[in-house]
Amino acid sequence: MTRAAFLLLTSLLFSASAADLPARKRMAVITTVWWKPSHAWHMAERFLWGYPEQGRWHKPPLDVVSAYVAQYPKNDLSRGRAKEAGFTIYPTIAETLRCGGDKLAVDAVLLIGEHGEYPKNELGQKLYPRYEFFQEIVEVFREDGRSVPVFNDKHLSWKWEWAKEMVDQSRELNFPFLAGSSLPVTWRMPAVDLPHGAVTEEIVCVAYGGKEIYGFHALETLQCIAERRQSGETGVRSVEALQGDDVWHAMENGAWDPKLFEACLSRSQTLKQVGDFSHRYPTPKQMRQLCQNPILYRLEYRDGLNASMLLLNGLVGDFTIAARIKGQTEPFSTLFYLPPVPNVTYSAALMSNAEKMFLIGKAPYPVERTLLTSGMLESCLKSLATGRQLRTPHLDVRYTTPRESTFVRR
Numbered sequence: 184m185t186r187a188a189f190l191l192l193t194s195l196l197f198s199a200s201a202a203d204l205p206a207r208k209r210m211a212v213i214t215t216v217w218w219k220p221s222h223a224w225h226m227a228e229r230f231l232w233g234y235p236e237q238g239r240w241h242k243p244p245l246d247v248v249s250a251y252v253a254q255y256p257k258n259d260l261s262r263g264r265a266k267e268a269g270f271t272i273y274p275t276i277a278e279t280l281r282c283g284g285d286k287l288a289v290d291a292v293l294l295i296g297e298h299g300e301y302p303k304n305e306l307g308q309k310l311y312p313r314y315e316f317f318q319e320i321v322e323v324f325r326e327d328g329r330s331v332p333v334f335n336d337k338h339l340s341w342k343w344e345w346a347k348e349m350v351d352q353s354r355e356l357n358f359p360f361l362a363g364s365s366l367p368v369t370w371r372m373p374a375v376d377l378p379h380g381a382v383t384e385e386i387v388c389v390a391y392g393g394k395e396i397y398g399f400h401a402l403e404t405l406q407c408i409a410e411r412r413q414s415g416e417t418g419v420r421s422v423e424a425l426q427g428d429d430v431w432h433a434m435e436n437g438a439w440d441p442k443l444f445e446a447c448l449s450r451s452q453t454l455k456q457v458g459d460f461s462h463r464y465p466t467p468k469q470m471r472q473l474c475q476n477p478i479l480y481r482l483e484y485r486d487g488l489n490a491s492m493l494l495l496n497g498l499v500g501d502f503t504i505a506a507r508i509k510g511q512t513e514p515f516s517t518l519f520y521l522p523p524v525p526n527v528t529y530s531a532a533l534m535s536n537a538e539k540m541f542l543i544g545k546a547p548y549p550v551e552r553t554l555l556t557s558g559m560l561e562s563c564l565k566s567l568a569t570g571r572q573l574r575t576p577h578l579d580v581r582y583t584t585p586r587e588s589t590f591v592r593r
Contacts, residue, residue: 208290208541211279212250212270213316215299217261222297222336223252224260225530230293230538231268234531237593243538246270248289251279253312254299276319287327291541292320295336304341306564307395313338314345321352330358332544334537337364338399338557343577346557350550361537361546362553366400366502367407368536368590369529370520372450376411376588382509383412386490387439389447390502394478394494395564401492402480402563403556404502404519409490410552415583417485419559421574424567430477430493431467438481439491446505446516453500465498474498480563485579532591548589551582 210230217223227250233242247270252261265272273279282288296313303309313335324330333353339346339362353360377383386409390401410416425433434444448454448464456462457469465473478494505516522528536547558578566573 208245209248209282209288210245210291210293210541211282211289212247212293212295213276213279213320214250214261214293214295215253215297215301215311216256216259217250217252217264218256218258218298219260220524220527222295222530225527226295226336226534226537227293228264229531229534231264234534235526235528236531236535241535243534245291245538245541249273249279249282251276256300276316277323280320280323281327287323287329287331290331292331292333293336293537294320294333297336306561306568307393308341308561308564309395310341314340314342314349317349317352321356324356324358330356332359332361332540332546334540335360335362335553337362338560339553340557341561343558343561346554350554353550359540359544359546360550361540361548362550363533363556364400364403365521365529365533366404366519367548367552368532370522370532370591372452372518372520374590374592375515375517376590377408377506377515378508379411379584379586380413381411381506381515383409383488384507384509385440385443386488386504386506387443387447388490388492388502388504389444389451389499390492390494391496391498391500392494394567395560398478398480398492398494398563399556399560401494401502402559403552404504405482405490405492406552406556406559408504408506409484409488410582410584412486412488414486416551416555416581418555418580419482419562419575419578420485421483421572422559422562422566423481423572424563425479425481426567427476430479431471433479434467438479439489440507443505443507443514443516446514447503448499450503450505450516450518451499451501452518455498455500470495470498478567480559480566482559535591536589547585549582549584551580552584555580 212227214223250272296311301310339349388405455473474495474497480492482490502519505514540546562575
């Protein structure tokens with residue numbers, strides 16, 4: 184471009200009136216709580232201040248104009264953020280979506296039902312009101328005759344029937360719906376994905392954390408790999424959950440491919456050691472010593488794929504996965520890397536995908552992934568509570584995923 188052409192283009196851009204510029208989208212935040220480092224702090228604030236992306240600071244073309252906050256603990260940040268960023272906190276979800284008026288007045292909804300004081304049930308599930316919040320959102324859509332894209336943080340609901348209803352309602356009202364956590368979209372080391380359409384024989388995921396909250400993260404890590412296999416996603420036929428010594432007995436009896444398990448531990452950056460040992464692969468005895476309460480979720484998919492997800496607190500503190508692909512001698516394996524606080528840019532990677540949906544009106548990956556993972560988690564927790572393998576005919580969830588990977592590479 185010549186200097187004269189550049190100057191002409193610049194003058195045209197700066198002389199354009201506000202009416203000529205694309206309208207900024209208006210966004211509502213619906214959240215249980217807003218404190219550091221709650222998920223509202225992780226996610227909603229990406230739309231207030233922007234986030235790092237490929238070596239620059241990206242500021243989304245969306246304005247947070249309203250918010251609903253269910254609980255206000257002493258460390259609440261929402262009121263200060265509202266004053267600083269210029270949005271209004273309303274007492275109800277309906278008023279938030281209508282910005283105090285009588286019609287839907289936003290273009291996107293960020294739904295965060297994580298953290299806060301809520302009871303647990305007998306399975307150990309924390310009863311976050313994601314479904315209840317979603318129903319209030321849908322009621323406004325129905326009453327006002329217009330729907331907008333919705334992003335739901337983490338699993339859809341602790342109850343399968345509710346999770347399925349949420350997806351069904353999004354289809355009925357024809358609005359883009361995206362859900363899940365940051366694990367499928369965060370950085371990977373190495374930056375690889377299961378080849379799309381690969382004939383996959385077995386998958387092992389090794390992770391850490393609590394049986395429900397981090398159990399979802401680990402199952403979603405597994406699912407975002409499994410769904411790329413040759414058949415696409417066909418659903419899950421049965422689940423079985425084991426805990427404690429039963430997990431180690433299962434390992435001794437060959438419940439999963441030891442080569443895949445080794446690949447997972449070899450990818451880990453947090454593999455613990457006994458005493459003053461360093462850089463050693465732990466023996467089974469040392470694994471037992473380091474991890475005294477392991478948890479195993481075993482999944483049998485409807486097309487015959489078998490998968491094992493292990494929570495090994497004390498042995499590892501990250502998320503790794505390995506898969507056996509037919510015809511390949513070495514396993515596919517990678518680490519799902521979560522950058523540390525305070526930047527926690529994996530949440531920026533997640534909000535980047537939410538932003539894409541808000542702007543173009545299409546989810547970058549299927550919400551069915553989160554639906555299936557929500558049901559897998561509930562079924563595994565029921566298996567753990569009853570000590571039985573459970574058939575899961577309700578998890579007949581079928582979908583295909585885009586060939587292009589959606590995790591951060593740069």
